[in-house]
Amino acid sequence: MKKLIFTLILPFTFCQAFSQSRQENFQLILKDDWKMQSAVTDAAPADKISKENYDTQSWYKVSVPTTIIAGLLANKIYDFDPFMGRNLMKLKDAKLDKPWWFRREFTLPAAENGKNVILRLHGINYKANVWLNGIKIADSTRIKGPFRIIQLDVTNHINYTGNNVLALEVVRPFTPNKSRGDLAIDYADWIPYPPDYNGGIVNNIELKTYDKVGVQYPLVTTKFDLPSLAVAHLTVDAQVTNYTNTAQDAVIKGHINNDVAFEQKVHLMPKESKNITFTSEAFKQLNIQNPRIWWPWQYGKPELNRVDLSAEVDGKVGNTLWEKFGIKQMDSKLLNNESRVFMVNGKQIMIRGAAWSPDIFQRRSPERQEQEVKLVRDMNMNIIRSEGKMEDDNFYDLCDKYGMLVMTGWMCCGVWQHPEHWDAAERKVAMASDSSVMYWLRNKASLLVWLNGSDMPPTDTSVERDYLKIEKALKWPNPVIATANEGKSKVSGYSGVKMAGPYEWVPPIYWESDSTHKFGGTWSFATEISPGPSIPPYESLIKFIPKDSLSTSSAAWLYHCGTGSFGTTKVFDKALTERYGASATIKNYIAKAQAQNYEAHRAMMEAYGLKKYDTATGVVQWMLSNPWPGIIWHTYDYYLYPAGTYFGMKKSMEPLHVMYSYKTKEVGIINSYAKKFTGLQVKATVYNIDGSIKYTKTAPAAVDADASKMFFAIPAVTGLSPTYFVRLQLTDNAGNVQSINWYWLSQKAEVLNWKKSTWFTTPESAYTDYTALQQIPKTALKLSHIQGSAGSDSTTHEVTITNTGKSVAFFVHLRALKGKEGDDILPVIFSDNYISLAPGETRIIKCTYSNKDAMNNTPYFLTSAWNLDTEKSTGDGDQSGFEDGLPVD
Template identity: 30%
Template structure:
């Protein structure tokens, strides 16, 4: 019986041998200036660390100090100025020891145990149980580390890990320039940490063990860096039976033992598998490629709006002696991404599964300026981008390659990713800049260690290359890397390690978007007359074009002290006059754009009226670009859609994940099938982004006055060809006549032949003087609002506007705590800042994390002509 029991338990032991877990709690730390012992002593169990403070890992030194109340919140008010900057203190001030006690021992003969670091900024020494783990100092923020610690573990199972983390060197002078004095770019790390025009400096330059630390247990072979590629030949449609797709796979097998290991490498996906007999030499790591696997009638992955985001669960395993040694699970999206050139626009365009995609994107900096990353925050932020009806996120080069969890969210929500490497023209020498410490020729050679940069590139490619959302690699923001780095990346590293994605040498390259207009090849930035987006031609694939983004008053309350909540103004010369805290948080002026809505009375009134400008700006931006789809443009990427700090510009939601009207203006203007009004020509048109023609649709054009009187101007049956824009009705003379005195609401509706409303687009048009005089004196709304819980975490709100009432204009829904009446965050709204015609109703779905031990939330609603109301949820 005893031998049989042993045989029965062995499979369980082998499975356990592959497990990994994160060391993410119970760390302690102390500044190096307060510790006289060396790493050999500190990593000994006898060394006392009782007086050390709890450390946040993953995290930065500043995160740890904040969590221990050693510094004030740098995101609030002027608090960041109260924190000592590393440039003044010297690097030792933010050089820290991090210590973690953990239990682990060898339980299975032949078991191998690895200590893995996914990211340390910037360099470190590692000790375990009184021994040095890394023989040489590790350097590089974007370079993973893995150490076989099998022989270093204590037999009793009690272990101590000690890590000495050094900050970047040099740290750069945060002198107010883009990237400060630029010298932060001498290393291979984050450039924004020395400050930018949308953020103040991070005082520790994000020093710390900023990403996961894991313990991994395997058999004799450790399977690393698996690679799965899908080939989808031809032009595909979303529905119907699909021709086969090809799956190619490879993996590196690491043998840390002194014996040759023979075994089987196997890929399994969708009930099919392919395997290969391999031999791995002792103390080596070798890559092995499997035979192609064919998927019949595959379920394809599409960008948001075009089709579903189908994902397969794939597994790559290695069996040695009949037992599983190691395995990796991979989420696979079957799709193929290519690029081509449009001779009419003189720019490139993207195809997915053979279909061309008009890019509607947003620039992303980083999820959190203090590197407080989480799966939940990634999911929320990427979901917001999906809710904007975008299809691409560009990760800007002054930050990082995001964590795999970010790309997993993009896979889920259908966001293509345009990934920059770690360069920016500002710090890397593109422009003459008196704020910089070194001249352009010197800065052009940054970083100092080109070999480290290239090693980091290779490592980060391996980290994220399996994600179907990853669509493009980019050499850097507005500048190429130095020539030797560029050529190695383009001609060697990327073809070898990936080879399936479009490589763009720099973000506004002529090879992506031929610049015939002069200037830098991107922009403009800041507030625009909405007509500009329609009539002024900009760069044909514009990687950065942006505008304003102040949140509403509740958003401002979260980071601006009450005494500083003073409405901004502007001088006769047009320059903003703004409170010092607003200025510190990088306010970008709305200037005279608020005035047509009436003179601002206070900060709350300003923030309320700013939402009207926000909505109009971003709706117009995407409508203007879409109106010239494939003739002027192949895509546009908004600068920018989010902030990792409490900045007051370029954001569809604030740092606390509270959306503003920018998000919903963009949600409207970016619809896949969308009726729109050109304010310059007065033409009504429809844009169809789908791969199929849309037929038998009714286009209705209505006008409503301030009292709610609704006039149907015309309605016609229409059809629109795939991926195109079609003009239908010139209505400018009649609309301007009706708007002359008080302004008017222009309503465009798309209806099916069953009278189902597919889209409704409501514009508020100014009077002949350019003022919204009618809005200033609108009758009180009679909107009726009900809400019911339809599932855990889901609420349906119904907004009904009785016949004979005025337009219920620009209503903001919020889900709030019943005690404080403060918003629950994040909440996802199917629409917001909603206007409802007389005699009409609209339903809005709200989704949030339902904490069952909390009281039922309330629904708050307020509108332009509706006083704030609290609605109980049934």
């Protein structure tokens, strides 16, 4: 009998059937028609369960990948929404701590008879006994770890001519306890654990056939003669495996873009796997003239190329595959021991993005993934960080396609962070996981950097050394750093990045005021940083907080905050009350919260843009999205609603942006384009609360490519109201408006108490005063819109808003509803939102949405502002209306 081949392979996460890598010979992804049941409920012996004709009528029908809880939810066995209030606690069940069966029947096509059959498990959380046709083919000492792909040769156990039964007895991860437990999918202080701890099958299970020899894991790496990009020197690698018990001579053939051809012979001993390499020195055709280069989306086109590979033995094809790749070169360097700058194709890149999180139950939707990547691009971000929560192939394919950089690596806070406590078995899982991830992600165009640790370097230096050996051996082509924090690894030196906070509310002036470089100010590369809570709009809150619990102190509200130090919104709420005044109702609170979210997040990103390549090289907002409906750390909420935080972010990262420094009171420009601008004009206008103009200045301006520059300071102005406005406008040399940016300011300064700073916030000893914003004189708006373009998939409208009154229209919010009484169309892309308008000012906002998300409804545009006179405002008949923006009831 043949021995099982047990090989680590590309790692976990939901691979889709039509990912970038395509196996041209037989491949069966076992996605649908699975049955799932608790081993407590069905206690039959494994050899019976894994044979044909076993009765599974009482089992749950599921699709894989799925966790246990996700499978139960898909079968609607609960009569409540687990996201509403504290319902998640009701999911607890003693059976979740016991094994669960996942069973699937399948047949093979007759054409595969006699071929080597390989079963690939792409991610089991956490361990499993695997049975095929009544025989245990692997036990739970081997099959464990969600970030591994394990390959089993099942040729001797397969039924080529009839039905086959595959059954996995899965055991969920051991309950995490800080530094001890299983090396599973871990969380920290930003989400409660689901009661099954994501136990289940968290990636595809598939069967592949090979005729004696197979090739897999293609890697195409690029070297340029920088700074020239005229020639790309390519190296092609792949893993070749002999699946037979006899030595084989094979020919590995390849093509680049069906144009450049290359081939090489390889001798393989029985069951041997080895790497094969095609260098540009040995294969001159791999020196590509005028290559199609992959760029991050803001710097050029994310061009993708294609590599085809095949393995042949005696002229017979063992298998073929193809995969897309990017011709690109990722590098990094330390500007000093404090700041790491990343380069793509020799060009330094100012990294600005946010941290991704998958669904709490590990559910994946290709459609939602694309929606979210589009939202990230709409905010003008260029990177997504995934901290130890590996996504699926479709996610990385989308990032490749849309030119979105990715930062990923091992996770913080739990077992992964404490290798000093690992035993030999856990260390084996860790190294196998690292090997798998390298094989899996190394050819993805979008991958910028890999982190071998998050909150600290691996505490066992031998672990980091072993990681680095694996990464070198498997030719990881991108930068590797030891940690996401500012620590110095004993193995690899300074990281050049930091995670010194804050994670809690801080005022806008904070970001430019950290002169000591001890805290979260504008220095180094901040891999995770945030001004804390992001309060969702009312329309989202009522989807997960019962209306009778809509209070910042209710148990339901607190349950949807974070955990530990982040289990309340008290710091944010105190600042909101001190700065904007007491809130009479929850709707009043929410409206003010959008303004506080907007100004804080805008200031953070503006400060990093202002100081780019000076003291700062990158910034990652913690976080991008919530894995379940939450009240802290997101740019858009779980329901994809873009609110104050989102539009503050989007405004701050405009490619050509005019800004105001809270610290120096100067007006400047941040240019994110790769070209210089001359002939610009910067205009600043100061308005009192009653709408009267108190100061104005216009100045000529020019700014270098990918640079920032300050031009003039706004002087002390006499006769200002306690709260006042600054309107900035930037026009190009043709007179076209490139940027409009409004600030609301106070004559009372914020005072930070740096001596009482913690790792997550710096408290204030005095707050600014914006309470006068609640008494802005009312003004009327005029609303009109036209349908700009309607395609088969999406529609764009242009909405014109005019302030017809005499005072500033503050924080004008535009919504697109599914008809007059309908819910918001989500997701939706607005060119701008939460805008302010000077007396007589007109702005045009573009609104784009997918037709299916509008559910064939004509959109109804609903507009609010803090000081809106709803009776005097006018709109387009039955297609637009107005509501109070700062409601008191």
